[in-house]
Amino acid sequence: MKKYCQLALISFVILFLELLLIRLIGTEIRIFAYFSNLILLATFVGSGIGMLSKFNFSPKVSVFLLSVIVLIVNTRLFNNITDFLSPLNENKIWFQQDTASLGNIIAGLFMTAFLFFLVLFSFIPLGRYLGNFFEDSKRIIFVYSINIVASIVGMWAFYGLSFFAISPFVGVVIAQLILFFLSDTAQHKIFMVVVIFITAAVGLGIPNNSENWIKTVWSPYQKLSLHKYPDSDSAHPNYFLNVNGATYMGLYNFSDEQRIQIEKKVKELPMPSTYNVNFADQYRLPYLMKQNIKDVLIVGAGGGNDVAAAVRMGASSVDAVEIDPQIINFGKKYYPENPYSSLKVNIVIDDGRSFFRRTSKKYDMIVMGLADSHTLSSSLTNIRLDHYLYTKESFEDVKKILKPDGLLFLSFEVLQNTKIGNKIEKNLNEVFGHKPVIFELHDTQFFGLGGVIFMANEKRDVEEKYLNKNQDLKKFIEERRMYYGNDSTTLSDNWPYLYLDGPRIPQIHLWVSIFLIAAFFAFRKIVSWQGSFRWDFFVLGAGFLLYEFQNVSKTSLLFGNTWVTSLFTITAILLFILLANIIQSKFQFPLWIAYPGLAVSFALQFLMPIEVFNSLAFNLRAIFGSLFLNLPLFFSGIIFITLLRDAEEKSSALASNLIGSAAGGLFEVFSFLWGIQSLLILALIFYLISIPLVWRRQ
Secondary structure, three states, X not given: OHHHXXXXXXXXXXXXXXXXXXXXXXXXXXXXXXXXXXXXXXXXXXXXXXXXXXXXXXXXXXXXXXXXXXXXXXXXXXXXXXXXXHHHOOOOOOOOOOOOOHHHHHHHHHHHHHHXXXXXXXXXXXXXXXXXXXXXXXOHHHHHHHHHXXXXXXXXXXXXXXXXXXXXXXXXXXXXXXXXXXXXXXXXXXXXXXXXXXXXXXXXXXXXXXXXXXXXXEOOXXXXXXXXXXOOOOOOOOEEEEEOOEEEEEEOOOOHHHHHHHHHHHHOOOOOOOOOOOOOOOOOHHHHHOOOOOEEEEEOOOOOHHHHHHHHOOOOEEEEEEOOHHHHHHHHHHOOOOHHHOOOXXXXXXXXHHHHXXXXXXXXXXXXXXXXXXXXXXXXXXXXXXXXXXXXXXHHHXXXXXXXXXXXXXXXXXXXXXXXXXXXXXXXXXXXXXXXXXXXXXXXXXXXXXXXXXXXXXXXXXXHHHHOOOHHHHHHHHOOEOOOOOOOOOOOOOOOOOOOXXXXXXXXXXXXXXXXXXXXXXXXXXXXXXXXXXXXXXHHHHHHHHHHHHHHHHHHHHHOOOHHHHHHHHHHHHHHHHHHHHHHHHHOOOHHHHHHHHHHHHHHHHHOOHHHHHHOOHHHHHHHHHHHHHHHHHHXXXXXXXXXXHOOOHHHHHHHHHHHHHHHHHXXXXXXXXXXXXHHHHHHHHHHHHHHHHHHHO
16 A cells, blocks of 8 residues: 555656646746746656666655756746847747847757756656556556556646645645655655755745835746836836736826826926827727727736726726736736726636637627737647637637627737737738728837737728727827738637747757757667667657647637646546546457547547537537547557556656657647647657557567
8 A cells, every 4th residue: 555655646746846847947937938848858758767767766866956946946047048048939038138149049058958957857766766666566557547646636736836826836845845755765864854945945935136026926827926116106007017037017007197197297208299198098099999888808907907998988898808817816906996896897717719709798899908928828838828819710709709890909019020910910801801900009108018009890990980080099090000911821720829930940949859859869878778668659659749739729729728728638638548547457448449449539630620619518518529639548548558568668668658758749849830730640640650560569
C-alpha cells in the first residue's frame, strides 16, 4: 500500500509542477508566456531522461533546482531574455525594449538554454523515481491507472491554486514538501528542510517595491498587480493594472465632475487645432456616434472603463463580458464610479467568442475593447486568449447578434510595420460587405492609452448615418482616418494568428527546435542509458501530443477559450486513457481492432466539422462534443497500454513515449504555416508510422 501511495504522490507532483512552472516562468519572464511549450518540453524530456538513466537521483536534487528557479524568477535575474530574444520573434510582444544586437541575441539564447536545463534537470529525479515503479511492477495497467488518476488530481490542484488566486510560489513549496516526505534518507531531509525554507523566504518574502503598489493577485490566467497614481496627477488614471510586468489597463475616473476638470486643463494647454476634447474619450465616443442606445454588449469589460461609459451615457442594459474574474473583482472594489454595482449591468465571466455563440440577445451596440493578452490560456498551445476573437468566423457571430441598425465599435492597438490592422480590416470587409471606418486615437491625451478604432454595421452606412449628421465629429475622425488594405492572410479559426504577419514558422521557434534536437542527440552520447530506446513508443507519443494540441484548440471553439475549458478538456483526455486501461484489463482489446478504430475515429475528425455541435444545447454539446473529439485518444490509449503491458523494459518504453511527446510539441509550429487542422494530419502520420514499427516487434 505504501508503494502505491508513493506512486500516486510522485505522479501528482510531476503534473502539478509541470503546470506550475509553465505559469510561474511564463509570468515572470514574459517571452515564455508566448512560447510556453518550451517549459512543457523540458518537463517531458527531463522525465524521459530520468527513466532512461542508469543513475538514481535523489529527490533533493529536484528540491534544490526548484529553489534555484524560484530565486531566478523572483529576483528578475533573467528578465532581459524577453528584450534580447524579441528580434527573433515575429509574433508581437508588447512593451519590449529595442535591444536588437547579435550579442544580446546570443546572451538571450544562453540564458534560455540555462533555464531550460534547470527545468529539465529538476524533472530527471522525478522521472527516475516514477520509472522505478513501472519497471518493478507486475500489475502494469493498475500502476499506469494510478499514475493517470494522480495526474488528474495534480492538475485540479494546480487550477485550485489559480481559482483561489494563490501564488505559484506556494505551489512550489507544496511540491518540495511532498518530495521531502518521499525521501528516505535523514541527511537528505535535513538538506531539503533548509532549501525549502530558503524557497519560501525568496518566493514569498521579497516585497514588491514598485512605486505606488497596492496588491498583487494571481488570477487563473496571469499575475495582476494594482498600482495607484497620486490624486493630484490628472494626466494618469486613478489606478492601473500591471499584467505580467507590463502596464495593461487603467481604471479611469471620467465622471461628469472629472470631465469638467479635464476640459479646464486642456484649455490651458497648447493643443493642436485637430484636438477636440468632446470626442477624445474613446469610452464615451460610441454613444456620441449612435443615439438612443438600449442594449449594449461589452467584450473585454476589464476594470470597468467601457461599462462606466455605457451606464453614464444612458444605456438601458449592459452585458459586460470579461474572461478574468480577478480583473472584475478589481473593478468592483477600486473603480471610482463603481459601474459594476449598477442594476443595468450584467457581469458575464466568459470568453467573448463563447458568449457570441450562446446568447440569443440582439444589441444596439457591441463594444470590443482591447483584448490583447499577455499570456496563453493553455499550457499546450501557442494560441493566445484573444486570437479567436478576431477571426472571420467570430465576426460572423458578431454580425448575427447585432440589431439591424446596430453598430460594432472595435478598438485595438495597431502599431506601425505590423499587419494586424490589415487582418482586422479584411475580415470586417468580408463579413459586413463594406470597408469599416477606421481611425486612430493616439493623440487624445488624458483619456486613456488610445488605439485604433474599427466601426462596421450591417446596413453599410456608418459614414452616412453617423458622421454626416455631426460635422464636428466627422472632422475629428477624418483627420485621424486610417487605411490598411486587404493584402494580408485572412484570420480564420484554422489560422487565427493575429500577431504573425503571414503563414510561416517564426525564427525563434526554428532556433529553439534546432537547439532541442541537438540537445537530445548530445544526451544520447553523454548520458549512460538503461534499456533500448523504443521508436514505436516515440511516434505514439508524438502523435498523441499533436492530437492533444489541436484538440484543446477545437474544444475552445465549442466551450470558450477559458481556463475551465482547458481543465475539463485535459481531464476528459486523461479519463479516456483511464477508460482504455480499464477495458484492456477486462476484455483484452486486440491491436487489430484498435488500429482500425483509430483510423475511423480520425476519419470522422476530417469529415465532420466541429461547428455541427454548436447547434446543440450546452449539456448535449459537452457530452457528444467530448466523445467525438476524444474518441481517437481512446483507441490510441488501447494501443499504448497493450504495448506497455507487453514491453520487457517498461521504464524505457515510457521514457521513449515522453521524449516522443516532446518531439510532437516541436511539430506544433507547423500550425503557424499550414493551420491548426494540419496538426491532425501530422498526428495521423505519426500514428501510421507506428504500425510497421509495432508489426516488426510483434
